[in-house]
Amino acid sequence: MGSGWESLTLVLLAPLFLICMVLEYRLLRKRGDDDYSLKELLCNFSLAGLHQASDIIATLLLMPFFLWLYQFRVFEISLTPLSIISVFILQDFFYYWFHRASHNVHWLWASHIAHHSSERMNFTTAFRQSLTYPLSGMWLFWTPLMLLGYPPTFVIVVVALNLGFQFFVHTRIVGKLGWFEHIFNTPSHHRVHHARNSEYIDRNFAGVLIIWDKLFGTFVEERNDINIDYGIPHAINSWNPFVATFHQWKTLFTLAFSPDKTSISHRLTYLFGAPKISDDTIRNKASRSSTRQN
Known part of the structure; x- marks a missing residue:
């Protein structure tokens, strides 16, 4: 689910995304690591554009439903520091279950597989999203937040910020980050998630907080003795x-x-x-x- 608010949030983050991609590209080239492909770059950016367009259209169509649902809210939640922190944590909790379901329910996997179909792991992979998320029902996972009493537009912004954070975990140039690894999703944790190695399949579904994987038994730490093989079981072999x-x-x-x-x-x-x-x-x-x- 997205909207003009989500698009605006991601546009504001775009300069930072671009700086990270340029730095990553230069560092990889310096290492002699050819992990950037122009064809894949164009494919990933095209997927991101299609995804954003479909999200905007879907939210315009769904917003009357969200507002109708919001009238049945359990609590009157105003925007305070406590409510802002709570909605970030709750939305991340629901994201974990959306993400986990997307690997275990074929209807959801049909959308999510586009993100995993790259055999590379760099910042541009984060843009590899599907325009069919509204069809598969990603937005359903945010409706409990509206029923609790969080305004729909606020929920949309929080979803966008969650996805914006996840851009930064799609890279191989960042190693382990000490204490940060115990609480938050990191590049190390997310490399595991994108692997098709048998030891790593369907692990580390975190959005922002890795604590959900640790609580619900889906966490696996990245190992130095495993060379990660990225992608899906049946490669699509296409940049279309x-x-x-x-x-x-x-x-x-x-x-x-x-x-x-x-x-x-x-x-x-x-x-x-x-x-x-x-x-x-x-x-x-x-x-x-x-x-x-x-």
């Missing part, structure tokens, strides 16, 4: 932002509405079950096809 956006939706609907699926429960499993179920189906079909050809 629309391929990055829609390839998993195509898989989802193809499997869920295949003629050989006669059971409603089977169809619902492919739509809302774990993404691994679909991956296993694709792998089994490919294996059977290869066997027949041999």
Whole structure:
């Protein structure tokens, strides 16, 4: 979910983002590490633009619903230092569950996979977002905040600031940060999250605070003896932002509405079950096809 407020917040942060990307690029080049690709840069920026446009449109359409929902708020919450701190913590808590669900519910993963489909890890990867988040229902995870009594526009700004913070964890040039690692999400923690190594899959879902992963058993520390392999199990091999956006939706609907699926429960499993179920189906079909050809 986003809005003009979210876009304005991210625009204000844009100069800082640009400085970080330039410094990262120069440092990587100095190391002889070719982690920047012009084609991927254009793809990532295109995805960011499409994502922002879809968020603005979605919020214009959804704002009447948010305001309607807000009238049923439990508390009258005014903007005080305490309420500002509390909404940041609560929104981050709900973000953790949105992010964790996005790796375990195929309908949500169809949107989120665009962010993970890069095989590089640099600041531009943070811009790799999907325009289909409003369709998959990311905004539903913020509605409890409105029911509690936080004004919808304030919630939107907090969401934007949370996402803005996450830009800074998408890099390989920053090592571990001492005591900061115990409380906050860091580049080290987030490198683990973007890895497809078996030791790291579906770990470290934090937005700002890593404490949620530690509380709910999804935390894994980055290890020096593991060389991280970034990306998704089945690489998309394309710089086309629309391929990055829609390839998993195509898989989802193809499997869920295949003629050989006669059971409603089977169809619902492919739509809302774990993404691994679909991956296993694709792998089994490919294996059977290869066997027949041999």
